[in-house]
Every structure is written in C-alpha cells, then in structure tokens.
Amino acid sequence: MFDFFANPTRFMRIARFLLPWLRLICVAGFACGLYWGLITSPADYQQGDTVRIMYIHVPVAWLASSSYFLLALASLFYLVWRHPLADVGARAIAPIGAVFAGLTLFTGALWGKPTWGTYWVWDARLTSMLVLFFFFLSYMALAGGFNDRRRGAKPAAILALVGAINLPIVKFSVDWWNTLHQPASILRSGGVSIDSSMLYPLMAMFIAFQAFFILIVLMRMLAMLAQIKQGSAIRGGTSS
C-alpha cells in the first residue's frame, strides 16, 4: 500500500480528488458540532457550562497526540525505507500538530481555572503534553534550520523518533500517576462513560477536526511537492 503512494504524481492526483470532500466534511462537522455543543447539549451538573470547552479541548488533544504519532511514523519511513513522500509528509504535519498541542494547553488552562482553581499544575498529563509541544517546535526548528532541505531531514527524523517515547506517557499518565487531570472517559477499557448528549457533539467536532487535519496536511504536501518538482525542473534546465 505504501509503495502505491510512493509515486508522487499518483499521490497528488488522489490528494486533489480528496480536497473538496474533506472541505465538505469539515464544514458539516463543525456546523453540527458547534450547534450541538454550544446550544443543544446540556451543562454539566458539576462543571456547569465550562464543560463546553471539552468540545474543543478533547478533539485537539487527541489530534495533537495522533499527529505526533504520524510524524514519528513518517520519520521512520524516511529513515528506514527512504519513502519519497515521508519527509514531505512529516514537514506538513509538524506545524499543525504544534498548533493542536498549543491549543490543548491553552484550552486546558482555561478549563482548569474554574474547575480546578488553577490554570496550571505540573502533573503528569499537563507536563507530558507540554513536552510534546516542545518536541513539535524542536522538529520544526531542526527540519527548517538548513538551507538544503535534505540535510535537515535525517536529524529531524531522528528527533521525531526520540520524542515518540512521550506518546505512551501522554496517554497513560492519568493511569500511571496520581494526576489532577481526570482519567479517560472515552478510550478506556470499561467503555464510554460519557452521556450521548455530550458524546455526539464531541464526536462531530472530532470528525471535523480530523478532516481539517487531513485537508491541511494534503494541501501543504501538494504545495511542497509542486515546489520540489519546480526546483528539479530548474536544476535540470541549468545543468544541460
């Protein structure tokens, strides 16, 4: 399957086909999620209306972690198999993942103040998410720190793989340590523990953010591949 997508021309054709559908899913998902989340879903019996921050905070947190996983996977593919699209994919993912991680921290802080009485504590979940955010920024700095894109690719890929050790720490921090952050309510062994009136808007927002993530990654990859192609054409023209 990965060899199928290794052809940049074929990948670009498939990506261009997907773009309008992803835009549609985004718009529909955000419209439903915002309507359900802000208007029809109930307030929490303990947290009141602050629970509505969950419809932003949880999807972006999930995507921050999953985008780092994809970043690490792309880096592995680059280092081991020299997959032609791997480095391009990783560079496309990193800024979006960094934004999601930053938004996770920001929305979490604003949710924490009225519910916990504090914007920040150095508990395992918050600290490991902050570390994830720093890994995204470090990847971007390293990958972009060379004039020649190819020189930055290998060290950045190694850094991304080193940072992957943080992913299980982010996920299981609420189980391994006594944390202020609550345990999982959805992806847990005992099943979902959240009411459907809150679960449906949460899922709608997650689908919308997921479609948005794929949309932006594909757009950025298409732009980068076109630039690489133009660069190769110019070099090919001047060398003859």
Add this chain to the structure above:
Amino acid sequence: MTDFFAMNGYAAFIWPCYVLTFLFVAGLYLDARKKLKDSQK
C-alpha cells in the same frame, strides 16, 4: 441571546477557547491555500 453569550458567568473562559481555536483553524487553512496557489504559478 444575552444568556447564551453569558454562559452562566463562564463566558470569559469558554469564548476565548472557541475564538482562538477558530482563528488558528482559519489561519492554517488560508496559509495552506496560499502556499498551494503560489506553488501552482
């Protein structure tokens, strides 16, 4: 309508989350669209 925006006194915590998030969403989309358009010139 005023009650909706007031969010039972939690407006100062809830609305900045939504506003900042969708500013970033719009910014990321517009940046990606600009890069894509520039690459096709």
